[in-house]
Amino acid sequence: MGQVLACRSRQRHLSDLAEIVYRKEVPVPRLQRRFCLREHRARPPARARRLAFGVSLLSLAFAAACGASPDAESPADEAVEGGTEGSAQTTGDAASIATHAVGLSYHTVGSALASLISNHSDISATVVATAGPNAWMPDLEAGNVDFGLLSVVDVGWSMEGGPGYENPAEHLRTVAQGAALHGSGLTVRADSGIERIEDLAGRRVASDYGGNVISARFVELGLESVGVGWDNVDAVPVADVSTGIDALRNGQVDAISGAAPTSPNLLDAHVATPVRILPVGNHTPADIADGVPSETQEMIDRLIPGATLATQPAGTGMLEEETVLIQHRVQLVSSDHVTADTVYAALDALWENYEEMHDAHPLAQWVPEDMVPSAPRAPYHEGAVQFYEDQGVWTDEHQQAQEELQTATAG
Structure with a gap:
């Protein structure tokens, strides 16, 4: 029975992939091969699209002038095969958000969040769909994905190397807390x-x-x-x-x-x-x-x-x-592989424009007053700490919890 369901699951994933291709969604090559992942790239702002078009024209002109072979491997292709595709630390203007599978609430919220970040910052955000945090956490730890959406329960388990997590997460960092999720059981x-x-x-x-x-x-x-x-x-x-x-x-x-x-x-x-x-x-x-x-x-x-x-x-x-x-509760997390500037910019876009997500899904009802829990289960990212300090919402209670978690993580 288990083998039958697994086979049908693969067929369903192929159907999902066909739908994504129809929507012109773009796969992450290495992650797709490893986990059968799918990604949806939120449409960048018009300014970014015009810039990309201009750069493309310049690249074509340069290639023609230098007599470049059409079969030559580009540096971008080389970087993707190298193993940190989607990493904001590597590309400077792109970030990936790992979620659950297409058709589940986390993926819907992740897509809304990616669109918001893309439209209100210089970051082009991408959603990477997976079976869940037990599947994508190793890649967050390795710096292959930049952000992730998961339950606060999974944050705690991942920090401890608990159920579903082979090793404690050493690089996991809290960014923001989202809406309350109500599971059917x-x-x-x-x-x-x-x-x-x-x-x-x-x-x-x-x-x-x-x-x-x-x-x-x-x-x-x-x-x-x-x-x-x-x-x-x-x-x-x-x-x-x-x-x-x-x-x-x-x-x-x-x-x-x-x-x-x-x-x-x-x-x-x-x-x-x-x-x-x-x-x-x-x-x-x-x-x-x-x-x-x-x-x-x-x-x-x-x-x-x-x-x-x-x-x-x-x-x-x-x-x-x-x-x-x-x-x-759902939480947005990142890792210490991601730059403070990237996390700060993503949070700034969310903090100022959070209402744009509200029509996407009940789980997208994020509000600033809930985004900064004083008792997180993973340390805050340094970019998040700086952002919340600048907003005047970082308290002594937050700092104490941060220092305790950092000490526990270092140990």
């Missing part, structure tokens, strides 16, 4: 007859989620919250969230980690085959009206540190009634 087809988590006993449940371990933890949390173990279900490995959604839609599994109810992939699946969310602990909004029960929160802290439960209203994505979901 266990999700089933509405026509399955499954009403409560206990009904999953003996059923096929998606597992593993190799490129995005937090999704596997959502499944584990849901099962454990009612005393159901992996030995009570039939675990079916899937590659990532999109693969799981496809498997549920096609009847290959009975329950998945359903991503956010606003995710384009889950919305599409819901239109074709209506789905139902099974809240953690089968909790209703009334159950958490006065706070999450302590035993439930303790379980969340153990399995998904940094998350909690929250109620989302009917009409949020595919929700038809008030529903208890798993809440955690």
Whole structure:
């Protein structure tokens, strides 16, 4: 079963790639070969496009004057093969943002962020779609991608070399905190007859989620919250969230980690085959009206540190009634391979023009007052520190947390 799903996942990725080519999106050669990644280059400002056109004409004229061979390898091609394509530190005017796969909320937000940065700075920002942070973190650490979007939960795990991360992240740096993400947790087809988590006993449940371990933890949390173990279900490995959604839609599994109810992939699946969310602990909004029960929160802290439960209203994505979901924050991160000037310029564009992202997706509802958490799980980038100091929002509490994290990282 796992091999079948993996094969179909490859077919889906090829379909995604065809769509990207249709949209004139440009692949990152080395990363594409390594991870089957896809990228979307946000359209640069008119000034940059005119400059690029002029440079192209000059290059053609120079090549003709010097009698250059049309088959000669260009320095740009050589640099791409060399291994830091997209790095703002290397190119000076380009930056890549790693996200989840096309069709998921993180990718939608990343595309909006790339467009905003490109339109309001001298940086040409590119989105690189992957299975999730467990897939792209090694390249951020190596300086092959410049920014990444992920959950605050994954920030903590990556710093510790926790679930899904082979080694602690030494170069990871916080840039900004985004909106609250509300994950569906266990999700089933509405026509399955499954009403409560206990009904999953003996059923096929998606597992593993190799490129995005937090999704596997959502499944584990849901099962454990009612005393159901992996030995009570039939675990079916899937590659990532999109693969799981496809498997549920096609009847290959009975329950998945359903991503956010606003995710384009889950919305599409819901239109074709209506789905139902099974809240953690089968909790209703009334159950958490006065706070999450302590035993439930303790379980969340153990399995998904940094998350909690929250109620989302009917009409949020595919929700038809008030529903208890798993809440955690999205964060924009970078690495110390990226220059302070690049991070400062990206933050300046975001800080001054954040409202331009708001129509893209509920997860794109970023606001300055939430962007600078005083208790980050990774040290701030030096460019971010300088920017927040200049805005007057960097406090003694921020500085203390920064020094503690820097000491822990150095150790």
